[in-house]
Amino acid sequence: MNIRPRINRWTASRRNLINGGTILSSLVQPHFVVAGEQIDEPIRGMPGIHQQSVDVLLKTVEEDASYGLKAVMLFGVVAHEHKDARASYAHDTSSHLHQAIYALKKAHGDDLVVMTDVCLCTATEHGHCGLVHDREIINDASVNVLVNIALSHAKAGADYVCASDMMDGRIDSIRSAFEKNELTGSGILAYSVKYASSFYGPFRHAAQSSPGFGDRTTHQMDVRSGYEEAILEANLDESEGADIIMVKPGLPYLDVLRKVADSVVRPVAVYNVSGEYSMVMNAADDEASRQHMVVEVLTAFKRAGANVVVSYHAREAARKRWVN
Ligand code: PBG
Numbered sequence: 001m002n003i004r005p006r007i008n009r010w011t012a013s014r015r016n017l018i019n020g021g022t023i024l025s026s027l028v029q030p031h032f033v034v035a036g037e038q039i040d041e042p043i044r045g046m047p048g049i050h051q052q053s054v055d056v057l058l059k060t061v062e063e064d065a066s067y068g069l070k071a072v073m074l075f076g077v078v079a080h081e082h083k084d085a086r087a088s089y090a091h092d093t094s095s096h097l098h099q100a101i102y103a104l105k106k107a108h109g110d111d112l113v114v115m116t117d118v119c120l121c122t123a124t125e126h127g128h129c130g131l132v133h134d135r136e137i138i139n140d141a142s143v144n145v146l147v148n149i150a151l152s153h154a155k156a157g158a159d160y161v162c163a164s165d166m167m168d169g170r171i172d173s174i175r176s177a178f179e180k181n182e183l184t185g186s187g188i189l190a191y192s193v194k195y196a197s198s199f200y201g202p203f204r205h206a207a208q209s210s211p212g213f214g215d216r217t218t219h220q221m222d223v224r225s226g227y228e229e230a231i232l233e234a235n236l237d238e239s240e241g242a243d244i245i246m247v248k249p250g251l252p253y254l255d256v257l258r259k260v261a262d263s264v265v266r267p268v269a270v271y272n273v274s275g276e277y278s279m280v281m282n283a284a285d286d287e288a289s290r291q292h293m294v295v296e297v298l299t300a301f302k303r304a305g306a307n308v309v310v311s312y313h314a315r316e317a318a319r320k321r322w323v324n
Contacts, residue, residue, distance in 0.1 A: 001179060002172070002175055002239070002240065002241040003241055004184060004241075004243075006184075006185070007184075007185060007186070007187045007243045008187065008243050008244070008267065010159075010185045010187075011110035011113075011159070012110065012111075013070050013071070013110060013111055013112060013113045013159075014113055014159060014187070016070070017070070017071050017113050017307075017308060018244070018267045018307050018308060019307070022323070022324060023295075023298050023299065023302060023309070023317075023323040023324070024068050024069070024317075024318060024323045024324050025068075026301075026302065026306065026307060026308055026309045027069055027071065027298075027309055027310075027311060027314040027317070027318065027323075028071040028072065028073050028113070028115060028269075028308060028309065028310040028311070028314065029061075029064060029069055029071070029072050029073070029311075029312075029314040029315050030049075030072075030073045030074075030075065030310060030311075030312060031052065031057055031060070031061075031072055031073065031074050031075065031100075032049070032050070032051045032052065032075050032077050032206050032207060033051075033052060033053070033054065033057055033074055033075065033076050033077060033096055033097050033100045034051045034052065034053055034077045034096065035053065035079060035095075035096040036053045036096075037053050037055055038053060038055060038056060039051065039052060039053040039056060040052050040053075040056045043202065043205065043206040044202070044205055044206075045201070045202035045205065045274070045278050046202045046206060046274060046277060046278060046281070046312060047281050048281075048312070048315070048316060049206070049277075049312050051077055051206065053096070054096055054099050054100045054103055057100055057103075057104075058103055058104065058107060060315075061104060061107075061108070061112070062107065062108075063319075064314075064315055064318060064319070065108065065111070065112060067318040067319045067321070068318055068324075069314055069315065069318040069319075070111060070112055070113060071112070071113035071114075071115065071308075072104070072112065072113070072114055072115065073115040073116070073117065073162065073310055074097060074100055074101065074114065074115070074116045074117065075097075075117045075122065075206075075207050076090070076095060076096065076097030076100075076117075076122060076123075077122065077206070077207055077208055078090070078095075078122050078123045078208070080208075082095075082123070083123055083124060083125040084123075084124070084125055085124065085125060085126070085131070085132070086124075086131065086145065087120035087123035087124045087131075087145055087149070088123070089123045090119075090120060090122065090123035090145075090149045090152075091145070091148040091149045091151070091152040092152075093152050093155075093156065097116070097153075098152065098153070098156045101114055101116060101153060101156040101157050101158050102156055102157060104157075105156075105157035113159045113160070114157065114158050114159050114160075115158065115159060115160040115161075115162050115189060116153040116158045116160075116161055116162060117162050117164055118146055118149045118150045118153065118161045118162055118163045118164065118165070118174075119146075119149075119163070119164045119165045119209075120142065120145060120146070120149075120165065121165075121207075121209040121211070122207050122208065122209045125212070126211065126212040126213065127204075127209050127210050127211040127212050128211050128212075128214075128216075129142075129164075129165040129166065129167070129216065129219060130142030130145075130165060130167055130219070131145065135213065135214070136218075137218055137219060139167050139168055139169070140169070142165065142167050143167050143168075143169055143170045143173050144173075146163060146165055146167065146170050146173070146174065147170075147173050147174055147177045149161075150163070150174045150177065150178075150188070151177055151178075151181060151183075154178060154181075154183045154186035155181075155183070158186065159186070159187055160186075160187035160188065160189045160243065160244065161174065161186070161187070161188055161189070162188075162189040162190075162191065162246075163188065163189070163190055163191060164191040164194065165191075165219070166191065166194050166216075166219040166220050166221070167219060169240070171188055171190050171236075171237045171240035171241055171242050172240035172241065174188055174241075175188060175240060175241035187243040187244070188241065188242050188243050188244075189242065189243065189244040189246055189269060190237035190240075190242035190244070190245055190246060191246045191248055191271075192233045192234045192236075192237040192238075192242065192245045192246060192247070192260075193221065193230045193233050193234055193245075193246070193247045193248070193253075193256060193260055194220050194221060194246070194247075194248045195220055195221045195222075195223050195248070195249065195253065196215065196216050196217045196220035196221060196222065196223060197220070197223060197248075197249050197252070197273070197275075198275065199249045199252070199273045199274065199275030199276055200249075200273055200274060200275060201274065201275055201278075202274035202275060202277070202278050203273065203274035203275075206274070221233070227255075227256065227259045230247070230256050230259060230260055231259065231260065231263045234260045234263060234264050235263065235264065238264050238265065238266050242266060243266060243267075244266060244267050244268070244269050244307075244308060245260065245264050245266050245267070245268050245269070246268070246269040246270065246271060246308075246310075247260050247268065247269070247270050247271070247306075248270070248271035248273060249271060249272070249273040249275070249276060250270045250271060250272040250273065250276060250297075250301060250309075250311075251272065251276050251297065251300075254300060254301075254304045255304075257270050257301070257304040257305055257306060258304045258305050260305075261304065261305025261306070262305065267307040267308060268305055268306055268307055268308070269306060269307065269308035269309070269310060270301050270304070270306040270308070270309055270310070271310045271311075272297065272298075272301065272309065272310065272311035272312070272313065274312065276297075277311070277312040277313065280293050280294065280297065280313070290316075291320070291322050294313045294316070294317055294322060295317070295322055295323060297311075297313070298311065298313065298317065298323060
């Protein structure tokens, strides 16, 4: 079975994220999780966003939740000594990312939607999103690793695994693996329409995931490509069993977001990426102007058809009650 419509209804927090209708209910806060204890390290270019160890992460998420921010997206930052050619650490169940999933689920259970990034780039020594052979990213062997990562996250308790790699056929393979493992309630968010954008710079610094050679243009979408390709990718992931379809980045692609939202049946998410965040943080003179810019940006995503909005602005917007 490819499609399990119950997945998006499984918990009250999933239903609220997708169908809540308000800006606050739609928000997902990204987090960069590092190994160690009491680490709360500011990230260059992303004021207000820190790399955090699991203990600090737990406190941050608890406070966010008290302001109604009840969904997180976790990125595991992998230390240099754990990186290898096969991204082994990404599916090592003793990793700090897996500990974070267990700990958040233990603390919040069904009251929090835990999403996890599934890609190879943070754990490969070359920083590419797939396995590399003769300087080429090979597709199908990379999908096998992605499946292992997704399975390890789902078994740890993630609500949604979020495939951000842009390999062909990975949603189908992850869904089949979930079926075989009786993970009938585990969701898949597909980064379906993900461009080879220049707006990911601050993130790659935060996640230590820059490619050591070349770029991501052989798998992420050409920024010049038309709506047809966006709709093809979205429809493919939907038919392969994705529970949520994502468009990324957000602001330069609001037109694509609207087209995709009109073309698919499943809920749609948008990723307001690191470079977009930095632009707003740099452009606003003071808190009042930042508030207006953030609310305007988040409103635009809703107008363009997003059910779910992943944004680094989520925490400040929720805690200062700029949105409700
Ligand atoms: C991993 C991944 C990236 C982002 C999310 N998942 C970086 C990339 O594709 O290089 C970017 C997020 C952001 O810029 O905020 N593949």
